[in-house]
Amino acid sequence: MKNTLFHFLILFVALLVAQVICSKIVLFSVAMPVIYIYLILRLPLNYSLNWTLTIAFLFGLFVDMFNNTQGMNSLACVVMTIVRRPVFDMFILRDDEDNDPIPSMDSLGITGYLKYMATLVTIYCAVLFLTQAFTLHNFPLTLLRIVASSVLSILLIFGIDSLVSTQREKRL
Numbered sequence: 001m002k003n004t005l006f007h008f009l010i011l012f013v014a015l016l017v018a019q020v021i022c023s024k025i026v027l028f029s030v031a032m033p034v035i036y037i038y039l040i041l042r043l044p045l046n047y048s049l050n051w052t053l054t055i056a057f058l059f060g061l062f063v064d065m066f067n068n069t070q071g072m073n074s075l076a077c078v079v080m081t082i083v084r085r086p087v088f089d090m091f092i093l094r095d096d097e098d099n100d101p102i103p104s105m106d107s108l109g110i111t112g113y114l115k116y117m118a119t120l121v122t123i124y125c126a127v128l129f130l131t132q133a134f135t136l137h138n139f140p141l142t143l144l145r146i147v148a149s150s151v152l153s154i155l156l157i158f159g160i161d162s163l164v165s166t167q168r169e170k171r172l
Helices: 002-022 040-041 049-067 072-082 084-091 110-133 139-164
Strands: none
Touching: 002 049, 002 139, 040 072, 040 139, 049 072, 049 084, 049 139, 072 084, 072 110, 084 110, 110 139
16 A cells, blocks of 8 residues: 555656646647646546545646646546546446456556546546637637547557556456
8 A cells, every 4th residue: 555655656746747847838739748647547446536536636736736727627637537437337347346456558458448548538638628718619629629639648648558557457
């Protein structure tokens, strides 16, 4: 337990610093990399919803403070966290209920993890960019930002997961 907490604390700080740097990068004026949500994707599934929501809100709040985005990241993190378990149950079939691993490429397999991650990243980007736009006036541009940022973030998170994951994680 202490090792997992220490691992998540280091990952929290590293992803926060990386996101503050990456938030200044916008490719082709539409695609913004969002990599800090990797921590929320990796939270163990046996944590209570209250703890997970608190962690997600605080993590989003830290990003909001550094980027001056008035709570938009916190909102998107909380919405993503609320739908996290139903999305996991929708894509991943489990045989025994006692085995709640940390969601990763190693524990879920590449296709299962890709479905889980892509759905949650797209939900996060949709909430974030629809909140930023707060209008349907230029909806095609908002839709392009959602799709481009989702694809870029999925690729980056997939790469980060291949570097961070260990072979010790339980396979479902």
